[in-house]
Amino acid sequence: MLSLNVTNETSRLRAVVLGTAVSNGDVPSIEEAYDPKSIEHIKAGTYPDEADMIKEMEAVNNVFSKYDVKVFRPKIIENYNQIFARDIAFVIDNKFIKANILPDREQELDALQHVIDQINPTDIVKPPEAVHIEGGDVMLWNDYIFIGTYKGEDYPDHITARTNLEGVQFIKALFPNKIVKEFDLAKSKTEARDNALHLDCCFQPVGKDKGIIYKDGFRAESDYMYLVDLFGADNLFYITRDEMYNMNSNVFSIDEHIVISEEKFVRLNTWLRSKDFIVEEVPYAEISKQEGLLRCSTMPLVRD
Numbered sequence: 001m002l003s004l005n006v007t008n009e010t011s012r013l014r015a016v017v018l019g020t021a022v023s024n025g026d027v028p029s030i031e032e033a034y035d036p037k038s039i040e041h042i043k044a045g046t047y048p049d050e051a052d053m054i055k056e057m058e059a060v061n062n063v064f065s066k067y068d069v070k071v072f073r074p075k076i077i078e079n080y081n082q083i084f085a086r087d088i089a090f091v092i093d094n095k096f097i098k099a100n101i102l103p104d105r106e107q108e109l110d111a112l113q114h115v116i117d118q119i120n121p122t123d124i125v126k127p128p129e130a131v132h133i134e135g136g137d138v139m140l141w142n143d144y145i146f147i148g149t150y151k152g153e154d155y156p157d158h159i160t161a162r163t164n165l166e167g168v169q170f171i172k173a174l175f176p177n178k179i180v181k182e183f184d185l186a187k188s189k190t191e192a193r194d195n196a197l198h199l200d201c202c203f204q205p206v207g208k209d210k211g212i213i214y215k216d217g218f219r220a221e222s223d224y225m226y227l228v229d230l231f232g233a234d235n236l237f238y239i240t241r242d243e244m245y246n247m248n249s250n251v252f253s254i255d256e257h258i259v260i261s262e263e264k265f266v267r268l269n270t271w272l273r274s275k276d277f278i279v280e281e282v283p284y285a286e287i288s289k290q291e292g293l294l295r296c297s298t299m300p301l302v303r304d
């Protein structure tokens, strides 16, 4: 049995699911794509090659073995995108919550049955259908649960809005002792630079008290200020519109001092090192073309 335990984003990682780019399928058509950055690359003829993405994910896998992290991989579904393990389910404390994900991505969870079989069935939660929630929008910070959502009335029109207010209410009811704070995120179907697809596309904590943030990812300044006040203005690394587009907030922590980051994030990696983090650099620029990065492709199961 797996003893699930995740209460924040940065305590020492012991077990994780890492997605896979194997048999990712052909380049999707524009109609099949479900985020604006993939569409941009489909149009430009620069959609990433499977072989390149496999190499990038193996680099992450190697970092996990270096730090003795137990890694689970999804079973391969032929010609299906299974890179972004983060979104399909998530652990809060000792509960495994199955996400109600975009219908295009629903099969991804079946490929994790061998992991789910190792979890105590009483710890598995399946939200009702009206609840939309994806793991990229759910972020744990000890007593807090941060949730990205979209409050616009045009929610149903946005394929990039993945967590609704029913999702927020569901988590509130499930964890009455946590402080659940929702964040209204900027969405665009057509411009990836104006689209915070999930909360982890515009914010993520690192270390014990620091974080990476993009102001315009938040529709309401008060939501952004909530995080600035909670973490302290001097503890945040402020990323630009292009840095958010390149997914700088989507690094992944192995512990409070070790962060896996993209090798081209020079400004961020320099800041992290100046704050005494060990930065494990990997190439991940091809995967980033699908509007996801390191946090998106990992699903922590056990942290200290």
Ligand SMILES: NC(=[NH2+])NCCC[C@H](N)C(=O)O
Pocket: 034, 035, 038, 084, 086, 087, 135, 136, 137, 197, 198, 200, 201, 290, 291, 292, 293, 295, 296
């Ligand atoms: N947690 C994340 N930010 N995940 C990114 C998922 C990207 C994927 N192309 C989608 O649109 O679903």
